[in-house]
Amino acid sequence: MDGQPDDFKIKGAAAIKRTHTPETCTICLEPITERAVAAPCNHLTFDFICLVSWLQEQSTCPLCKTQVSEVQYDWRSPDDYKTYHVPTREEGEKKREAPTGRRRPRRHPQPPPPAIEDPSLTLRREIYTHRLYALHIGSNAHSNYHSFTPADVRSSPTLQSRAKTFLRRELRVFPFLTPSRVDFLIEYILAILRNFELRGADGKAEELVGEFVGRENARQVVHELEAWLRSPFGRLGGWDERVQYKDRCGDRGKGEGGLRGGRDECNRHDVYAPMMSR
Numbered sequence: 001m002d003g004q005p006d007d008f009k010i011k012g013a014a015a016i017k018r019t020h021t022p023e024t025c026t027i028c029l030e031p032i033t034e035r036a037v038a039a040p041c042n043h044l045t046f047d048f049i050c051l052v053s054w055l056q057e058q059s060t061c062p063l064c065k066t067q068v069s070e071v072q073y074d075w076r077s078p079d080d081y082k083t084y085h086v087p088t089r090e091e092g093e094k095k096r097e098a099p100t101g102r103r104r105p106r107r108h109p110q111p112p113p114p115a116i117e118d119p120s121l122t123l124r125r126e127i128y129t130h131r132l133y134a135l136h137i138g139s140n141a142h143s144n145y146h147s148f149t150p151a152d153v154r155s156s157p158t159l160q161s162r163a164k165t166f167l168r169r170e171l172r173v174f175p176f177l178t179p180s181r182v183d184f185l186i187e188y189i190l191a192i193l194r195n196f197e198l199r200g201a202d203g204k205a206e207e208l209v210g211e212f213v214g215r216e217n218a219r220q221v222v223h224e225l226e227a228w229l230r231s232p233f234g235r236l237g238g239w240d241e242r243v244q245y246k247d248r249c250g251d252r253g254k255g256e257g258g259l260r261g262g263r264d265e266c267n268r269h270d271v272y273a274p275m276m277s278r
Contacts, residue, residue: 025050026062033195036073041066048073048191049208052184055086073191084187087180120240121172128173128220132245134227144232153193159229163190166228169236170221174213185212189225198226 022031026043027050036048038061046062051071054062061068074082137145153159164186171182189209192198196205199222210218233239 027051027054034073034191035075036071038066038068039070039072041068049188049195052084052188052191053211056184059086059088074194084184087184118169120236121169123240124170125173127224127245128217131216131220133220133223135244135246136227137230139230145230146232148229150193150195150197153190160190160193162229162234163193163225165236166225170224171213174217177213181212185209188212189221198222 023045024030025032025047026045028047030047032045032047034048035044036046036051037044038046038051041061041064043061043063048071051062055068055071059068060066068086069088070086071084072081073084137143139145139147148156148159153163167186167189168182171177171185177185192205192208196208198205206215206218206222209221212218213221227243228236228239231239231243233242
């Protein structure tokens, strides 16, 4: 029972909706839009986006310097919240280290079988290489495309699940992203979806994503994610078959049907690692 009253008080405070002056995030000094609690120290004066961004650079609490093992966020009640597990440096090193133990007789290594890449991922890489943007489809009863707001995302498990499905594939386009960084970015972009218009006039979503993949890549990720979430499709395959692109040479092309006119030098770009120092 030790510690339960404090835990309940701390978690309860995180779940209570603000009725007076909004609290300020300790990191960015702006009002908190989605509260995050650092565990195990339980400091809670952070915005989720700010705290997880901080933890990508250093894994200690900004206030007390305690090692943070997880971040609790998306609070609905003291017992209903999501958890982001912070990967430790030791975990990353263990993945890179060769297993040790009893020596085994030396064998001639067998070459690994050639990796078979998902054809749809190959297509997505081509789209980013040529900087092709999905053509806009209007919202109407015929198209079944619908606009959405951050409030819609917060209240819709379906929209959040569809965003995760899309991002799990889309972020694999970038060879400089490690699997752990992809997992982080999925949660990070979901938090952006819950709090900001994807293509708002302030460009906030693009700016936040750009910190990790570069501004030009971010602009395209945000555009493609919005196109997918506005669509009526439940499966990526259905969207791949119907989404259309117009390249810089003025040609149209379909997803699975191939990209016509998209291979010329007039619209070719490399998918590059961002310069974080910009």
